[in-house]
Amino acid sequence: MTVSHRQRVYLADGARTPFLKARGGPGPFTPVDLAVQCGRPLLARQTFDRTAFDLVILGCVNVIADEMNPARVAALRLGLGESMVAFTMQINCGSGMQSIDTAYRYIRDGSHQMILAGGAEALSHAPLTLRSSAVEWFGRMYAAKGALDQARAMAGIKPAFFKPIIGLERGLTDPITALNMGQTAEVLAHRFNINRETADAYAMQSHHRLARAQADGTLDAELMPAFDHNGTVYDHDDGVRPDSDMAGLAKLNPVFERPYGKVTAGNSSQITDGASWCILASERAVEQHGLQPLAQITDSEWAGLDPSIMGLGPVMASTPIAQRNGFGVDDIDLWEVNEAFAAQVLSCLAAWDDYDFCRAVLGLDAAFGHIDRDRLNVDGGAISLGHPVGTSGNRIVLHLANAMKTRGAKRGIATECIGGGLGGAMLLEAV
16 A cells, blocks of 8 residues: 555554552452453443454463463453454563554554554463473373382472472573573663663652652543452552652662672562553544544554664664654654663663764764653653553553643654564654
8 A cells, every 4th residue: 555545543542550560479460351451441431332443452471371362352351242353462572562553554554444452461470380301200200101100200300390480580581692681781781881870860760750640640541440359449550669769779789780780670660460452543433433532653663683782672663763754853752761671761862862873873974862851751661660561562652642642742752672682663643
């Protein structure tokens, strides 16, 4: 389809659950539970029938065994009908944004008119796994015939077989570089001279901004309370520390590179459960159903880079969007950069403002420029909110749209780094 015949695509509405910090055991909600908790009130406030959607797409990384293809399970539980096609996306941290981008491209190219695109993740439900040697032993026990074979198999038992491995820890380690995500942030901190104090100051600001947004009702438009089976109400992001200060953050030890590392539990994103949905609609669907869009999605980009510096994904994905649309750094009113680690976000800012990096890596004639912190993650981010991996990309796009509307901004970019050496970005413009 030629550019002139592409349909306009709007982010018509959206909602998310509170982000709930994992606290040592499975939380009250599975990924599908979370998707349903924010999906029901979102759909209830629409003027159209639930079957008006053409498709459901849901990002989810840690799919649990009882919810294979959680997009389909959620669609059925939300009453979207047995004929509703639904599929699940998995591109690590980019899964929730990829669901929006896939919907955006379907609608833009004319094959669909309205799509429900989301992300859901319950990291507290990430499985414990057995090491391969233990699996082999269980296999021998299962295959043993008779008491003698069973006794021989039993003789091979080792205590380590019963010590499970945290699946999430393995999932956050890159299989190519053997670096975990925190170590990749340390690589960037070293490359761009990000010191511990600067990283902690950024983390403190994230908590203060989220606390302010909670207090003044900024998040009310997007946040839907969740209710567990016992009737407990979860109505806010519970990882925020309003009293976060430099003295407290300075007491925390480095997690990944002791004793001199810059990355601590205090300046990293939190392990969290949460879900988010966005309703994407064509111009025809907007007119047909009388929708009032939050923003128009006008461009998107995905980029690949060395997994050991995956945190620069936002730089590699966002810069081409700005270039092909003729925008400089000052033309973007608001930025949502997912806060995987404070050092990682600060390294992206440093890279954009580095003449040599921009010339050698991005092919620019000059530095892209300085991004004013007053335009970056204005209501906090994953350091204070948490980072449910399959959800975060969806949340930052939704929040960017709401923040643009609240502040009267003309355009904004939502972007994130992605484990495995990828980056994603989306350009939103005011309606």
